Amino acid sequence: MNWLERIFDPSYLDLPRFLARPTDTGEDVSATVARILREVRDRGDEALFEYGRKFDGVSLARLGVSGEELANAGTLLPAALRQAIARARDNIRRFHEAQKPNDEHIETEPGIFCWRKSVPIEQVGIYVPGGSAPLFSTVLMLAVPATIAGCSRIILCTPPQSDGTIHPAILHAAYISGVTEVFAVGGAQAIGAMAWGTESIPKVDKIFGPGNRFVTEAKIQVSGSACAIDMPAGPSEVMVVIDHAADPAFAAADLLSQAEHGPDSQAILVVIADDLHAGDLLVDAVEHHLDNQLSRLGRRHLAVRSLGHSKAVIVTKPEQAVMVINSYGPEHLLLQSATAEVLAGYVRNAGSVFIGPWSCESAGDYASGTNHTLPTNGWARAYGGVSLDSYFKKITFQRLERKALCSLGPDIRIMAEAESLDAHAEAVRIRLSRNCEVST
């Protein structure tokens, strides 16, 4: 079946139109979210309990999970899953530990010492969406670096299941990656709770994590006034670049592992071929495997809807593929062509790049060690994914010796006066007047 709309040899100027992200056709959520946030800010826990009944269909006795429940959750999981989670945690830890900052100390002029110090953000909040399956991998991705950074409080909010509990895989992942408190609260109300704090839930300094449109809108709304956020998130996306050397079955599997996320997800195939006809045949080959693999898929209905706005772009030169990549700025970029290593060197806009046939997206999604919280919707132009840096702020320090101010001071005064900031000039003048042999 022809799953992918084919675009042959597009010009640079046409690309943004051809590869436009699916636009959000749903109702405007901003007013709804603003109302929920206001309720939570003003009424605290009471509002959270109400929303729990309304949206999650559960009447909770309390919002927090006990330390005992957290510590024991692992015993409810199959040993193989527990081991897999521990291995993923260890790889994520290794990759993020290597990101520890080196704070530079320099002397910009004799006697002017300037440096930065990386200080962990004290209180961080992690949001993990609910839904049909427990997204414990997101817990690992967001809590492990927080622990390495040394954040003193790492809380997690996630919607309760229909019986009011939280899935043990989420609790166990939280427990082994250093989360300090877990709350059974979901949706925009969870974001409001972490941004302002309630009786049960502490206010945090920064909120991390993915979510649906309500959660994303809530994060954006609080980010202007109350609380920092990791990044504005959107539906997930992948771009897979292949040529004759690639295995079309692998490419099909990778497109589907994006498409199954949901109907908003976007999967783009880029084919580099000797000529457009050869490229067309390669797309045929991938589509043949899409047919085969789709039939085995539990979330087939979601994947089919997502494929409805997926595309195949056929080009004849590697540099055109580079243009397509950087114009689109994919969250995940899979390079499976013979030229993969070379192409990787030219990537300017992408969240995470997977090089070669054995680097499937699932590896990075779960266990290779890289973070899976990545910029979507073209945000890769400006943002990197979550990393250890996301949990630090860097404070600058400076210490000037007396002689250094005597030397630099007159130039500071000239500039302050040129900006009509007299008191700035005066703060220098008064120091110079007492202590330096310069005219004041």
Add this chain to the structure above:
Amino acid sequence: MNWLERIFDPSYLDLPRFLARPTDTGEDVSATVARILREVRDRGDEALFEYGRKFDGVSLARLGVSGEELANAGTLLPAALRQAIARARDNIRRFHEAQKPNDEHIETEPGIFCWRKSVPIEQVGIYVPGGSAPLFSTVLMLAVPATIAGCSRIILCTPPQSDGTIHPAILHAAYISGVTEVFAVGGAQAIGAMAWGTESIPKVDKIFGPGNRFVTEAKIQVSGSACAIDMPAGPSEVMVVIDHAADPAFAAADLLSQAEHGPDSQAILVVIADDLHAGDLLVDAVEHHLDNQLSRLGRRHLAVRSLGHSKAVIVTKPEQAVMVINSYGPEHLLLQSATAEVLAGYVRNAGSVFIGPWSCESAGDYASGTNHTLPTNGWARAYGGVSLDSYFKKITFQRLERKALCSLGPDIRIMAEAESLDAHAEAVRIRLSRNCEVST
């Protein structure tokens, strides 16, 4: 005169109330800003010319400044100012060049290679407010690191003066720090122009720079959907920590160099004294100098209004001062007590820290090398100031060898299946089935 409201020995829980930032009592600007942004997005240059007539009172022939005008602006400045600007530029360059990232390459498991690469954000936009004086120092602070990072396009928007031109100090600072294009557009409309692009002004990936409430609101509004921003900015603030060893005239000068920024600015004095009475006398001494210095100040009327909500906090132990500092999270923190170096080690929340009597805020505002674009309004809990990092995004890369996927693959499958993501599991299974000796 009693300029500063005195707070004696406050408890930790009372601090947030005592040191609350002046709340914004102006009208709600969000609807106005949303309308301006919509106009600019929909009508481009036409709307910019209209707003130029309406808000800046000038009819411009074109929005851009010619390359010749940019290159020649320096000839219109006094030589001493030109030299001071060059010296500041060089120090800023030295401090930010030291921040160049070291991208780590690691092998998380045998055959799993993961690394990050710092890639400059391609297009950045700088906003410089207008007003009574040309804020050329902000140009240096925002353009110098962009040039070091290697951003390919660095544009600058600033409101025109009443004669339609831009002050030569701004143009010259732009020219010598690598700005590629300058436009005479100010206000929320400039933010919209850079976020979406117009016929004259290119769309950028990230917007930097301070501004009034309209500009800040515009930055927040575009940051959710169109364009990244440096940080949500607010009125400037300083906290000055002194004890018996400090020179009260210096402290007064530093408080005033904050207060002169405008009526929203906040200046907080923290006094560490042997007892509360001694602390009271120290505040008296500072106020005596405030009286003296105010009389010499051009922007006296602004400083007086700002002092109206300034405070003095008197404590008797250094650890209480630490509590006050970290509770407030000042943009600028000046440590002028005998314990300055020790206190500096305990700072968790601050934008930039100035240690010792010769490290006046003006030094960092202009010329020592550190950046003066810093988190205000308590954002220091989550954000650092603008730094070289602000102009990069870090892209992650990974390459798995076949044997590595054969080893890790089964654990990825277990986790993907536990998250009900069949296609994620399948992308691994299909690879394992062909190439590894494991059961599939």
